[in-house]
Amino acid sequence: MAESILKIENFTMHYMTKAGEVSAVDNVSLEIRKGESLGLVGESGCGKTSLAISIMKLLPENAVIKGGHIYFDGTDLVPLSEDEMRRFRWRRISMIFQAAMNSLNPVYRVSDQIIEAMETHFGNIDYSEAREKVANLFRLVGLDPKFMDQYPHEYSGGMRQRAVIAMALACEPDLIIADEPTTALDVIVQDNILRELKALQEKLGTTMIYISHDIAVIAEVSHRIGIMYAGKLVELADAEEIFHHPIHPYTAGLMSAFPSIIGPKRELVTIPGEPPDLLNPPSGCRFHPRCQYATEVCREKEPEFKDYGSGHMASCWNPLEG
Amino acid sequence: MEEKTKVITKPKVEVILEEEERKRLKEMPLWRVRLYLTWREIRNNWSLFSENKIGLVGLGIIIFYAIMAIAHPILMKWVWDPNIYDPIVGYSYDEVLQPAPPSFRHLLGTDPLGRDVLSQLMYSTRSEFALGILAAIITVTIGTTVGAVAAYFGGIIDTLLMRLADLIIMLPFVTILIVLSALFKMNLIILAIVIGILSGFGGTGIVIKSQALTIKVRAYIEAAKVSGGSNWHIIFRHIIPNLMPLSFLYMMFSVTSAIFSEAVLSFFGLLNIRMSWGLMIHTAQTAGYLLNPKTWWLIVPAGLSITLLCSAFYLVGRALDEIVNPRLRKR
């Protein structure tokens, strides 16, 4: 079994806002092995992006880490200072941002921006060598190197996405976090890019975390899937397991809310209610107000996140059978 | 959650109301409804405006000078002896040496011609206000019309108007005024008109045009067109009323600019007027007292007043900007 590269233990992070303290990520624990791809799914505001930026400690000023550890390759990132974090950023862990269109600086050439990343982490590099590298990266992600010296606004949406992926690979990181890498693109381009990302990952052996609200996308590319709800990780298992044997009622709800093009027509079952206000999250299990299987204990105590066999984790007082 | 409903009145200005208000309004005749809505807008905007300390400071200064302007004729009629205190032809024969420093009789001293400085200051306030407001009204009238027309008709009219505006804003304003004053004799009214025309066809038009563009694409304009409204009808009854807040805002900045320009021109001695703050400084200069800090009362009150009144209108404008342009509001 490959060793674990990222181990998050009881990580909690809150945002301090004018309205109060928002419990964005609460007591999340997960582990990823080298070369694995983990998909994080959840509704908007469930904390998946917050968790992602916490790993790189790119938190805004009003964010406070309340506790827990994030072990990357053995080192706990939580107590590290900005200066220390900078050595990890991009070189060991890089990120593909949501709406990547805007993560490129509009006034510099794309090649220069990628070289900038390389320069920062590899020190004094020869300029022409760096350009060679950029050209190779471009080919790797399916872009023609002749576009290398153009400006971001001269690229199409799909091209920009690929450029951003190339940039994320520039320093040969061990872990890449892809936050909704295809949400802003049309379906066909989305499909292509996903396929290519998956192929890249397998080829380079990079560990990946995919974040999306679209479970179809996640299913395509992940080995393991984690379901987040209201700042908590409610289920974590291999992709197959999640789909065929969901344990948490929320997961099951997500599965049935998803219409199927083939197969018999059935009524869409939606999950009633709305995601909770994280300023004042529900007591006990945060899903209980919307859960059809909720009982007394669900309202009173938070369920433990435990293993139900062969790495299938979930936190529920009334897990589903079968 | 309360339900909010939109009510569209003539002219097409969007207003959002609460449920109970709507019920009440249904009972009233239309003219009362409009009056009520206007009053509500004013009340809301005032509370927004007064949140901003800076705007209040500006308003305070304006009121201060307004009181000065009103107080002067009263003082002249009942308190002061016109032979001594008249700002233009008075002469103070109590002092031996003119210009005399501030004293009990002459709170701000006298100028080289023996006239009371405070009286001059208060007398000029009236013309400063008049000039500023007149110039601002002309600027904004022209600017709003230009902006609305350019936005609505587009095409060649738009290009022409915008090119003209570009030319005007590229050129130094005061320099042009200096040239104009050499060619034509200018008094306050002519100056106000000139400033109004130049500013109106210049920068103001451009800003208002961008706003007008956003209004032009709204649904009720389409509706008006479809129901057969003529172009001018749409411009004057629908687009322009929605531009009013922005226009009013720009009036503030126009007043600042107008007062400043007039002061500079009279400082240079190029204007055909009898008394103004700029002229007071000019008088000091021609009499040779300009660079002498000892006769500070000849320069400081006038200069300070110009600065204060200009800033006051500017500050009010900035505060209004936050109302008109919600993006600027502090959270």
Added chain:
Amino acid sequence: MLRYVLRRLGQIVITLFVFLTLVYFLLEAQPGDYAQTFLSNPKLTKEQREALKAQFGLDRPLWERYLRYMGSLLKGNLGISFEHYPRSVVSVIAERAPRTILLFLTAQILSFLLGFSAGKVLAWRRGQAFEYVLTIGGVTLYTVFTPWFGLMMIWIFAYILHLFPVGKFVTPTLWRGAPVDANYVFIRILLSAFVASLALFLVLLATRRLNLALRRGLRGAGVLIILAGLLAYWLPSGITRYALDILYHLILPVMTLTLINFAGMMLLTRNSMLETMREDFVMAARAKGLPEGVIRDKHVARNAMLPVITSFIFSIAFVLDGGVITETVFSWPGMGLTLLEAAVAQDIPMVMGGLVFTGTLALLGHLVADITYAYLDPRIRYT
């Protein structure tokens, strides 16, 4: 990029043409016959009167007069000044222009640099009281009555502190018996500043694509060489003390003009920086592990700069105006003061000449600023 420059150049030429036409019709629009004004100068001899009449076609129909006027403009003939008779308007302008250009350029560039840096720092470190003070200070400087402000500067720095001269642009005693005239020195100052800036710009451009250590080394060396070059030119030239005298008299007017204009730039930069900091690519830059300084300067400031440059373009007219006022208050004999004196004395040819000069300078400034903006923002090159 080249296409953009050519296009802008063409547009500016057309605008200049329209401007000159408007100037001419302004001349015509005067109450009374402008022709008479030109000719009524008692100092003109009969031959000169006839010559002027023929040259300007003063007894011809309107359209012909217009064409002749435009023609002489293109040939560089703006008429003969009344006040400075018998000097031509152009010769007066040639004498005064370098001074105004030096004042204008220095103040414009300084106010941009000062305003931009101050705004950058202000945005990067936040602080309630700090911001309040600076906003109030900024607004005050922005709306202060310029002549009064200039006077205050003179009072404080010249009279009370005795730091700077009260006015004028040279110390007459120093220049008595000088081998060269003031203009000579002015032009040399302008040229050496221009050449130095150009050289600096080229050095920066050439070292862009090298690796880090080499880049810094070469740029440092470049700056030293440029400085050495400047010293090598000025020190043995013998006119250094005259140049220094000019610069000494320049300090207070430049300070005045800069202070008035920089506040607007500073406030705008601050707001622009704050807005830019929220952009996604800034977060991406942080994610890339770039140091704080690099993020602030290369990423945030570089983008925040764009709206500031736009306002810089509009401020050209304000600085020119401010220059006229400053020259007057400081008795600094540049084009601004000349224009004013001409207006007071009703020296119409000189006034029109001054207008043409100022307008052309403004349009040129606009062109340069537009091109600079296009260089800085690659997105604009396609409009």
